[in-house]
Amino acid sequence: MERLRFATVGSVDDGKSTLIGRLLYDSKSIFEDQLEHIEAVSKRRGDDYVDLSLLTDGLRAEREQGITIDVAYRYFATPKRSFIIADCPGHIQYTRNMITGASNVDLAIVLIDARTGVIEQTRRHSLLVSLLGVPHLVICVNKMDLVDYDQAVFDRIREEFEEFASRLDLQDVTFLPISALAGDNCVTRSTNMPWFEGSTLLHHLESVYTASDDNRIDTRFPVQFVIRPQRSDFPDYRGFAGRVAGGVLRVGDDVMVLPSGLTSTITGIDSPLGPVEKAEPGDAVTLLLADDLSITRGDMICRPNNRPRVSQELEAMLCWMDDASPMQQNKIYSIKHTTNTARAKITDVLYRLNISNLHRETGVSELKMNEIGRVTLHTTAPIMFDDYHQNRSTGCFIIVDEATGQTAGAGMLLSPRT
């Protein structure tokens, strides 16, 4: 069965956790003891109704404040697909946790309160989803019950969003009018909005086409671990383990190893479940090669006629995530890219992106927590990469503060501007 990973994002009171509670509840994925627990808590707090957000707000501090601080993961399945939900926090101060949740999903649901329409946090989250290259987007205009299920409200919000989104790089956007609290168009079709002809949210999640989201053209295999059994029954086994980051590898393929540039042929592919003939994006496999080459962790296996860029001078969109210290130019950080670790300096901030109005602010030398900028970097070792839009796995990196160990920045590599 296929698995779909999706994130829910939006502002604090737009009802993300309630929507997830609704999907779990209506798909019968909430267990009795969980329901009893949140009923008891809601009752003790004196709520008017059972607060479904208690299902995902699992931390003491979240329950005390009634907000989501960190991503919560939830799981449910229908006969068609199984789902991994990343419920992301809406507060601006927890943006880095929102990015954590949305970085590797197939689809993002952006919630908008029908009464307020597109607000700053909607724009901010949509921009982040666009930067992260999430392939599919669903805009749920929520709380339609509070605007009398009025089509005009839905149409106006849709136009407002489209006007803003035209400046973003969003590929597949779907709009749905829903009420998470009342259940309209979540799992079952709403009878309150006969004017809406689209499908329900669950149906959309079950049927959205994701098979073409991976890059199956450009073969990329970052070597993660060299397997050399020290045992007499496998005297000559030398396998290169890793996860396919792009393209399809087959036994018999000619390959090139970077940065050395040496070439060989794939003689075997071992998967965790036994030998296979081919490996596709996402597969964790071990490659066996015809020639005895020197290959180590951090090397990249590709095809001789289709190679990634190799450079020590990089350009990227960088999100800063360290609350303790802002990004400083020419400070030495660690950079982790695929299975490669090097040291890096940020050499220039080309501009800071105002994430509310998309203005490019120049003359900036540092980035504070939750700020995003286009930067240039210089690394101590060559990085083998692709443009993030071509390949998310080989186009992303993190910056680590060497003194504190904090994951301080997240970057998306871009082709240098000409």
Add this chain to the structure above:
Amino acid sequence: MKTSLSGLIDESVTIIREVAAEFERPVLLFSGGKDSVVMLHLAVRAFAPARIPFPVMHIDTGHNFDEVIEFRDRCVADMGVQLIVGSVQASIDAGRIADVTGPRASRNPLQTVTLLDSIAEHKFDAVFGGARRDEERARAKERVYSHRDSFGQWDPKNQRPELWGIYNGRHRQGEHFRIFPISNWTELDIWSFIAEYNIDLPSIYYAHRRPVFRRDNMWMAVTPFLQPEANETVVEELVRFRTVGDATCTAAIESVATTVEDIIAETSVARITERGATRADDRMSEAGMEDRKRTGYF
């Protein structure tokens, strides 16, 4: 060769290899419970045909089901892995912790001290755990690479961002990471894996007759470590264990499931979570797990 579990297996295997590549002294926590059994099988597959490049460790409260210890020893022998046992009894004897007494005493919370002492003693810097995010609401919040400070504490309000499939294991001397490679597996995924790859488990996971008594609406097994109180009647019931932990705080459920297929059928229609049905330790408070995890629990 593609199965419904392929994506999960790929993710877990990648995490396990990444840790082996980047940390100096990893260890895999192995209790003989189903999640740790699946995790160990994934580790074996991650490095095959080489042997797994780290030992396994059991934090032993001394209050075990015999079937589980027998299984544990057989399993590590079959797989040729090194087993380290961290003993709660030894911690008590050494005066590191005081034993708990009374009819409802459980050594379960004492494990944290033994675990942290064992990590320090062996200088482990990465500790694989078989926790799953679908188990419990605090676990649903935890990163795959979960940082522990030099006191072994988790700071849930200040977790490191964790993006894409890039994991940051950088730490200072004395700190360590808990690593959860099967974070995204559900209880049903675990059973599907056990069925598909014929994984051997301790016999108490399958329905069997055993003397039990009712406590807090759960069936507790009579063992040398857990005796009924005066008003609790012992009866023999057909039961199985949905989770396996310390014998004093792990309850059985009524079940006729004697095969993996039966268990999958039961799990598919279960209306209560596995920990809710069987773990006295999680019922202690609204944030029982979070509080224990903060101080260094599994």
